Amino acid sequence: MSHPSQENAINAGSLTRILIYTLLIFFVIYYLLPLWVMVSNSLKTLDEIRGGDMLAPPKAITLEPWRQAWSQTQIGVEATGLKPYFINSIIMVVPAVFLSTFLGALNGYVMTKWEFPGVNLIFGLMLLACFIPFQIVLIPMARILGMLGLAGTLGGLILVHTVYGLGFTTLFFRNYYAAFPTELVRAAQIDGATFFQVFWRILIPSSGPIIVVTIIWQFTNVWNDFLFGASFSGYDSTPITVALNNLVNSSTGVKEYNVHFAGAILAALPTLIVYIVSGRYFVRGLMAGAVKG
């Protein structure tokens, strides 16, 4: 009954196995159901949605809702679709992710390899940044953005997300570099490498997994952020999350559910792609920080 299959697996009887698979399949369906509802309904006509079953597949597939959501539907006062906001989000996310990742790496490097008095206190304070709720910083942040003349601009949003992401990125890189052998840094110092040469030539090339983790984390957070977007964006710097809200919550006209579904998928697509492409690095990267060697 129990013959070894995999070295690390616990041997289980066939009845247990059936039970496990049944449970797993149930949860797979449970988790995939919302995605199915969104995809299938975004391909239906509005009449079909009104008349029928949410869970049923579309009778005749139409791409019209997608076209509408992307470039034609009314958002706020203009009928531009989500396209310009999607572009806004890209313009905001890319620099914010790279800046916060780079600065986090630099922080982690300094905090582990160039220890200075009070380093643990500073790290503790930066950790605190991970736990401060967004709402608390809204008003001071608005004041600072006003003073810098960045209020209502994409530059302002990039700054906000970079600063807010630093706590997490520093945490990631610090923990990763803490396990990085200090002797390598010392060897490079004896070789005459400067502070930044050590960083670029020795540390960064060995940081692949943690860079991927940080980028996924930051990309998802910044892309999905709504509160900062709603608070600090202006007329032409609105990110897609806010635009999606404006689309779905518009109080005039007919509620075009199929367009809403398509728009919601459009807004979620980049994070979905990032996860699918690099999700396995995410898990691997998290492990790499935890297990030495």
Added chain:
Amino acid sequence: MASLTIDKLTKSFGSVEVLKGIDLEIEDGGFLVLVGPSGCGKSTLLNCIAGLEKTTSGEIRIGDRNVEGLHPSKRDIAMVFQSYALYPNMTVRGNISFGMEIRGIDKDEQQKAIDEVADMLQINELLDRKPSQLSGGQRQRVAMGRALVRHPQVFLFDEPLSNLDAKLRVDMRTEIKRLHSRMGTTIVYVTHDQIEALTLATKIAVLQDGYLQQAGSPDEIYNNPVNIFVADFMGSPSMNLIDSTLVERDGQLEIQIAGHGGSSISLPAPDTPDMRAHLNGPVVFGIRPEAMTDPDGADRTSPHIETRDCFIEVSQPAGSDTFALTPLGGKECIARFRADAKIELGAFTPISFNMTKAVFFDPQTTNRIR
């Protein structure tokens, strides 16, 4: 090439003083081994020399130059680390040339230097591999290559052989010794392995608890230890340190040692004013296992051999020798017999003590009595 002088060096981490005033010197072309148990401060001392740790007070001079405050790369040193510290993202070639690249040496010259070092260490065929594709011994060679290519004034080795298996360690030890005699560069070498210290060094410095216990040639350290710590630390098996009582009989000083059961033996002791100061008191009699042998194996050139009957409890054949354990002064003492010496267990057997090798210590201060 240059000499190295360390003058009243102290180093503290916060309130913990790790080095407590080290005075040490090694001449140009010498091989200085820093040896001591874990936590004695030997690696810290090496890092201070390298400039990787800031000293608290005192001075380090390489040649005539005070290197205080100089960046590690400006001290004209090269270091081989315990973990080899090879850059994992670079090939062997990249590892060796990294320092030259940083210093802006031109490509042709780099290539020449790499070839030269690769020939010397026989790592030509490894140049395009990554460190992860190398065995322990190969990594060790590459780490040395990276140091050699700098042609420094002083080489620093931080326990370079401790990650290798026993056989390879012996090979690499020979290799390092050969490299040293070929290049004649001053070397400072940290190890906790006293055999490495004895085989490699021209000068050994024994450290304990941040103090320099003794510095001297391997022969001095081995045969003339200044205190019980040095005597006990150097040598394997370590020196027998036997509790005894110093008495005078017929105008001669001698030590009395409790043996098996109620028996005891007495051995003559040198008559010096210092020894006389301990008359009728306890002294620690120190004698190396190889100075306690079967009578046939005793050193015939020694002018002073004393043979006594001792009770043998255990014998341990070790191939080239046989170690015999005998209780003396309340402890098991090790005598080193010839491999084919007849040893009868549980009986009294004559043992020859080479008294020219005997040393005496004060049990209170642990210092040598001369």
